[in-house]
Amino acid sequence: MRGNYQKFKFENSLSRIDDILSSTANYEESDDIPKKDDLTYKSGKYVQCASLFIDLRGSTDLIKTQGRKSKTLARIYRAYISEIVAIVNSFQTCKEINIVGDCVSAMFAGKEETSGPAVIEALQSASMCNGMMKVLNVKFQKKWDGFQELKAGIGVALGRALVIKAGFSGSGISDLIYMGDVVNRASKMCGLAYKDFTAPICVTEAVYMSADSFIANSEKQQTFQDFLTLRNHSKHGDVYTGNFYRLELTDWAEKNK
Secondary structure: OOOOOOOOOOHHHHHEEEEEEOOOOOOOEEEEOOOOHHHHOOOEEHHHEEEEEEEEEHHHHHHHOOOOOOOHHHHHHHHHHHHHHHHHHOOOOOOEEEEOEEEEEEEEOOOOOOOOHHOOOOOOOHHHHHHHHHHHHHHHHHHOOOOOOEEEEEEEEEEEEEEEEEEOOOOOOEEEEOHHHHHHHHOOOHHHHHOOOOOOOEEHHHHHHHHHOEEEEOOOEHHHHHHHHEEEEOOEEEEEEOOOOOHHHHHHHOOOO
16 A cells, blocks of 8 residues: 555544444455455455465575675566466456565455355465476576575465455555454465475365365376375464475476476
């Protein structure tokens, strides 16, 4: 959200706080994430959704080695972010995309006429993002001699979120906020991938339980469950990790090394 200067008035601030705290809005269930313009500052919707986070590993080292070449670093980040966004945006159930630094997150919900379930499309996105990292590394290593492999952790969670509109009423500055554990859990799963566990993808148990409804490999009739392995984490309990990827992308990377 871009700022648009308005002088702060403390009296107005007190009035806004009282208005928000006295609100008695009822939040209804929804099959899909509402559009921002369809919500007011007093309404909200409960939505079942899947959340995906992807975050680069070794960003500090990347900045240390490329930091003096800011144009090079900018090209690396732009290429990575552009293709991750292109991937998640290619799924019809992806309704929200956010970029914070080198982390890209996406929210999947609903079911479109020609789409699969939101959680399956989140897993398909994860497989493509994992494959895209291999493509990007081939490109980067050909562009810069000695370029170290760039890795990314990917996390997926499934759950219920309360979606509200929040911001500065009357300023035009607002955004959708997701209240609930699903976003936090996806972020935590992302944090475990390629850190606490050697696999690049980590998902919650709820995602795993829903991962048997789609054939991910038609040749072997395997579902996403077949590519996920149960792990136990001292803090997060049972989680599932995997290293699955879109073959079209990894095949290209292998042939063009």
